[in-house]
């Protein structure tokens with residue numbers, strides 16, 4: 594049987610994924626989570642390709658011109674951002690992931706640095722933990738991994754993937770002093786998870802207070 598028999602035509606698959614990337618980017622951009630052209634967004638097209646934001650694009654006003662078609666197992670796309678390896682490593686290791694957002698929201702950035710030595714930010718007892726797929730009660734402890742920042746993003750992706758491989762489930766992770774990676778089965782779920790993380794990390798930051 595032809596393995597591509599049920600697959601969408603390539604352009605249609607790319608177009609759907611690019612729409613998801615634009616939706617995530619504009620959502621984050623409207624909330625001030627990707628200042629100064631930072632942040633990046635991607636959506637899986639199939640087992641081998643993903644749509645990804647090109648480097649430097651203004652995410653709040655992203656259009657399809659700012660989205661590129663990249664190979665998950667291939668060599669680096671000339672317009673890919675330096676953080677592309679962190680997206681692609683997730684797609685290689687987690688087939689259930691359909692979309693990924695990377696944002697520099699204030700609460701994520703502050704808490705990630707504060708909890709770098711502990712290696713995680715603990716979110717516990719908040720009702721909004723139920724916004725994450727598979728969590729049904731506020732009586733939940735979610736330890737969000739924190740890894741140290743590294744400008745060598747291939748090396749950083751290896752460290753992240755080793756860390757995530759030890760966990761039963763994860764919705765995202767923090768890079769210290771940098772920001773948040775968050776994912777879901779598709780762009781809509783990733784937007785929900787991104788909004789939940791921002792709310793929960795903001796609540797956690799308020800509860801901890803200034804230091």
Ligand SMILES: [Zn+2]
Nearest residue numbers: 631632676772
């Ligand atoms: Zn970043």
